Amino acid sequence: MSGEAVAKVRRLERITSAMPQVEIDTRHLFHAGMYARTIHIPAGVCLTGALIKRATLLIFSGRATVFAGGEVIDLIGYHVIPASAHRKQVFLAHEDTDLTMIFPTEAGTVEAAEAEFTDEAELLLSRRQGGNTTGESQCLEQ
Template identity: 45%
Template sequence: MNELSLPTSTEAAIRRVEELGEALKQNFPEYVFPVEHSLHGGMYARTIRMPAGTAAVGTLIRVPTLLIVSGHVRINSGDRVYELQGYHVLEGEINRKQMAWALEDTEITMIFATQAKTVDEAEREFTVEFEQLQNRKKEISA
């Protein structure tokens, strides 16, 4: 196991992330992050590119994942906040919700094993909050 891993979120940690997300929505304009998807070899990869100075609130992740971070970012994990600079591969447990703040331009890729044949199936597999994913909101408003 990696020394930097993202554990399952407690109910209190999930509430804190949701409260921070609501405060961001009320005080800052929404930024729509570019999202790239890849389905290959029984794996789904989802990459977002975060410009410096932006924050992202994730959905509740219900599958184990790898999270690859390249850049300079703060990511909460339960009751801790990690500041990561450079390139990191993190192991993510099930039932977790995180928030990330980009201190410099940062790329974050989440990968998990799946039998999904479409991006829609993969999104529905990794979160019950799939309707909150920014790429889905963008599709709806387009």
């Protein structure tokens, strides 16, 4: 995203930060040298993301208007998206929507993985609201 597009998202963040905040469930999974981070955005919620500094895969399932790459697009259904580095997105969920971001990592903790994908980790809802982490061994037992 261009610096101008990122600045637009930051302006929206300043406006929405004064509004009532909604709890967003964040689930974390480490497996096979990969970190997966899944959030659930309830219908009607507008969510701005942290500035992502590395390329990832983004799995989208739901219906939302998205501001990414300086463009507004409507996504409906299920999509696997190659998501570029240096992005700060906005999602307006029209239906309940799930997003999973995946990237390879050697991080062993959620905090280390978060620091790897953003310099804005302190802004992440998982830091303020907690989250659910599943490790490789737990995943194999299920």
